Amino acid sequence: MALRTATRQLSRHASPATLSLTAARRQTRGLATPASTPPTTPSKGPTAIVFMNMGGPSTVPEVGDFLSRLFADADLIPLGRFQKYLGPLIAQRRTPKIEKQYAAIGGGSPIRKWSELQAAEMCKILDQTSPETAPHKPYVAFRYAAPLTETMYAQLLADGFGGGKGGRAVAFTQYPQYSCSTTGSSLNDLWKWREKLEGTGRGGEVKANGEDGSIQWSVIDRWPAHKGLVEAFAQNIEATLATYSEADRKDVTILFSAHSLPMTVVNRGDPYPAEVAATVYAVMERLKFSHPYRLVWQSQVGPQPWLGAQTSDTVTNYVANGKKNLVLVPIAFTSDHIETLYELDEEVIGESGCKDSIRRVESLNGNPVFIQALADIAKAHLEGGVQCSKQMALRCPGCTNAKCEASKDFFASGPGGAVEA
């Protein structure tokens, strides 16, 4: 049963290649950037655009390695000085259970497929809207699954970026809202491999960002309330609302669900909860506050306190109170993954006793409105000439992670400095 449901869900997104991006641009006419006039100066490209995300195992046999990397990441799951020993142990213990979950959603995570599609399609749009930085070359760097950061970096060098030849690359986080556990961890990893492959690791002195023909990096580190992102979420919510009868639709409560954080991270001053709330508010503004809603938090594990209210408890409580028309909106990931396809669909909805009236909004995946938004964000960044947001240069008030300091210093350095949103 679980397998069948998952197959049905995957098949809903089955033909990304057939998406019409012309239609996407038509749909977002108000948001799209105008077609550029031909460049009067030669292009400064090529420009590498690197999509950063956590990634997921594309096949069931990759689950073990994926979990090992995940539990080895002290930026995500700080286990103290025993991380090296505890991490693999926990990963090993959890592997069989998580393998079953990936098997249930069709045999692996679709995140690589979607990321590669999104990056490639976005670059095609950028080649048209930003000819002065064309050609734009798409890369994907995952934190815990192939293609890993080091693989991506080696590919960049093989493709003629850096390594003495210079060139520009944009690290584009695919987490709309910034957390030190997610985007921060990816950037720390990127900085580590950059030091190994283009810094001291090559036997020379540490080079500054873009110095002596190394790659000139800049970062798109957050975009929680970008109009195109908000539009894509809002359209998908409207599409789900339209599946209810008129009477039921009036009764719907919208539950925005984001991956939770341990309270130690929240209390350290991680900006994520506030940025997720900003996305939610912007989407509800766009929907003219047509329905009551709550922001709730999913996927907490272990005995430590995490930020709530929990998604699963919320659904249980509302159902118990007779509130059965619930629309779940994954608001902090843009592609489907185990937390949508298994946790929300199979567990939260599947076990609610109200599978017909509790419905999940489609993830953004290959949504053309979303891909146009990515292109608009990238274009604005390329035009802005800044290294990263001012926000990114600020460490959390309770941060004691020396890697964060070094990584932030590196990415905020360069001709543009830290500016913009």
Next chain:
Amino acid sequence: MALRTATRQLSRHASPATLSLTAARRQTRGLATPASTPPTTPSKGPTAIVFMNMGGPSTVPEVGDFLSRLFADADLIPLGRFQKYLGPLIAQRRTPKIEKQYAAIGGGSPIRKWSELQAAEMCKILDQTSPETAPHKPYVAFRYAAPLTETMYAQLLADGFGGGKGGRAVAFTQYPQYSCSTTGSSLNDLWKWREKLEGTGRGGEVKANGEDGSIQWSVIDRWPAHKGLVEAFAQNIEATLATYSEADRKDVTILFSAHSLPMTVVNRGDPYPAEVAATVYAVMERLKFSHPYRLVWQSQVGPQPWLGAQTSDTVTNYVANGKKNLVLVPIAFTSDHIETLYELDEEVIGESGCKDSIRRVESLNGNPVFIQALADIAKAHLEGGVQCSKQMALRCPGCTNAKCEASKDFFASGPGGAVEA
């Protein structure tokens, strides 16, 4: 020293009566509603506008009563079935300390002065911009200090509202962001007194909202990202930034500080943290993300876990890391009170060792841009014809408070139903 500082601070806001609201309207031209044409139908007024807030003791001898009411409020501080005994005990124990704090800020809370001024000035604007509901009569109802809800309600009845004669009143929360602990508690109290004074308490049957000549209540229950509110905050932040030298200004970090909540309330699904974050994001958008910032939380008490990062820890940590140009922005209260004048000014800033470089942004108080915003919010509500926001009708996922259910049912009932933001 504390007294001197407090006097200086109070004197900054000393002449509210001299504020030019014409100037206010000039300043917010883009936001202000256009002057109305003469009404073609007779006015539906008078309309009572009731400002709801927690209040504060206007003089030091009122501190004891204030704290007694505060610790008796299970909506704010749930102490279980021993509330009746524990509340007064805790209040009594804290009174001497809090008396000293009120003495240090000039002998009492200025919140009544500001609330009465804001309500009166707003009604003057409304009489011009919304003649069809004029005259507008200002009232103030505090939860823990004079004028209490019951005093306000008795005054309404004495002034000819309700009691068989009908009439319309708007409960206008002065907390921009909704929490069950604040606006929720005020509404539960208003509902209680309404039942006592116009419902069963008068010996008759319970009347529905506005039935049989009782007052027709509607509620403005939240306005976290209203443009005028955001503009007023942003202008005040810009004014504080302008007091730094150019070099220091570039280095400023903005810390938005809001009253924290116990994690039990957060995990119940209280909407406040997300709505405060929405305000912060809207203000930073208006400031074009000119500086790095964090949303931090103040005023936690007792041994239970509260939402962080804490304001005081944040300042301590940033100062220790050499980050001394900090601008503190009270973002969840609109008038000065003990949490700004004492906790932020005397404790957080006063004890930071960086009194010259850590500066607090002025509270909104008698700010004409803010008062114009209040008038715009009220006008939109009066025109909208709705009872309250859709959001207000939704109880928290973890709510077990029967009062909330009854009070929400009451306020959401009526000709308009629950609509708008």
